[in-house]
Amino acid sequence: MTDILRTEDLKIYYGQNEAVKGVDLSFSGNSVTALIGPSGCGKSTFLRALNRMNDEIPGSRMTGNIWIDGNNINAPDTDVTVLRQKIGMVWQRPNPFYKSIYANVAFGPRYHGVKNKAELDGIVEDSLRKAALWDEVKDRLHTSALSLSGGQQQRLCIARALSVQPKILLLDEPASALDPVSTSKIEETILQLKEQLCIVIVTHNMQQAARISGHTAYFYMGKLIEYDETEKIFTNPSDPMTQEYISGRFG
Numbered sequence: 001m002t003d004i005l006r007t008e009d010l011k012i013y014y015g016q017n018e019a020v021k022g023v024d025l026s027f028s029g030n031s032v033t034a035l036i037g038p039s040g041c042g043k044s045t046f047l048r049a050l051n052r053m054n055d056e057i058p059g060s061r062m063t064g065n066i067w068i069d070g071n072n073i074n075a076p077d078t079d080v081t082v083l084r085q086k087i088g089m090v091w092q093r094p095n096p097f098y099k100s101i102y103a104n105v106a107f108g109p110r111y112h113g114v115k116n117k118a119e120l121d122g123i124v125e126d127s128l129r130k131a132a133l134w135d136e137v138k139d140r141l142h143t144s145a146l147s148l149s150g151g152q153q154q155r156l157c158i159a160r161a162l163s164v165q166p167k168i169l170l171l172d173e174p175a176s177a178l179d180p181v182s183t184s185k186i187e188e189t190i191l192q193l194k195e196q197l198c199i200v201i202v203t204h205n206m207q208q209a210a211r212i213s214g215h216t217a218y219f220y221m222g223k224l225i226e227y228d229e230t231e232k233i234f235t236n237p238s239d240p241m242t243q244e245y246i247s248g249r250f251g
């Protein structure tokens with residue numbers, strides 16, 4: 001499979017603190033890659049770099065390259081809005097806008113110039129279907145997004161990210177604040193989205209990583225220790241550090 005996203009010697013700093021220490025990783029289309037590792041090892045920092053979300057953090061800077069479709073996203077002429085259209089992101093806590101369900105999903109397409117109501121209606125329905133939320137909300141599209149449960153809000157945030165047709169979806173512990181039923185709905189949604197997207201997910205939940213990802217990257221203290229097929233990482237990792245982490249977490 002062709003890689004659509006690749007990092008090369010990526011280093012990320014907060015002031016003097018080097019949080020990510022020269023990571024090379026590649027991601028292909030139609031795949032789910034899990035980023036795992038102990039708290040503070042740099043998973044979220046690495047993830048946020050992939051659509052330049054760290055730009056928003058004062059004192060943060062990065063070196064190295066991130067290639068998407070052959071373009072270096074760290075190039076000074078990169079249009080960050082266009083970049084974030086291609087690479088969507090969903091955070092740990094659902095963060096819908098204080099607007100209707102419809103307006104949340106229509107926000108991105110409207111921002112990018114879609115005005116036609118029929119077209120917007122189509123995008124909203126399609127995005128909500130892909131996020132496995134349509135059947136639950138189709139009769140209340142114009143009610144507040146905040147009237148939804150936490151799990152529904154998170155699927156709404158996924159629909160919102162999908163509405164601008166990204167190629168890549170970044171998920172930062174998207175189910176860690178949810179109950180088991182909502183978690184399994186999010187996991188089912190991720191598995192369906194894999195058919196169309198490249199997905200990178202940070203998770204603390206080893207079982208979740210094993211259930212949904214094809215490849216897993218193990219980070220420790222800012223370094224990428226091991227990257228391989230998920231089954232290999234969880235059954236027979238090559239690096240003793242990975243083994244120690246996995247057995248501690250599973251044992």
Ligand SMILES: Nc1ncnc2c1ncn2[C@@H]1O[C@H](COP(=O)(O)OP(=O)(O)OP(=O)(O)O)[C@@H](O)[C@H]1O
Nearest residue numbers: 014017019037038039040041042043044045046057
């Ligand atoms: N906004 C920030 N400002 C300064 N330092 C930060 C910031 N965010 C993260 N760091 C530091 O960068 C390092 C990596 O943190 P990061 O949140 O990326 O790790 P993580 O593996 O995602 O952790 P967790 O699993 O707890 O979310 C840590 O030393 C952390 O203190």
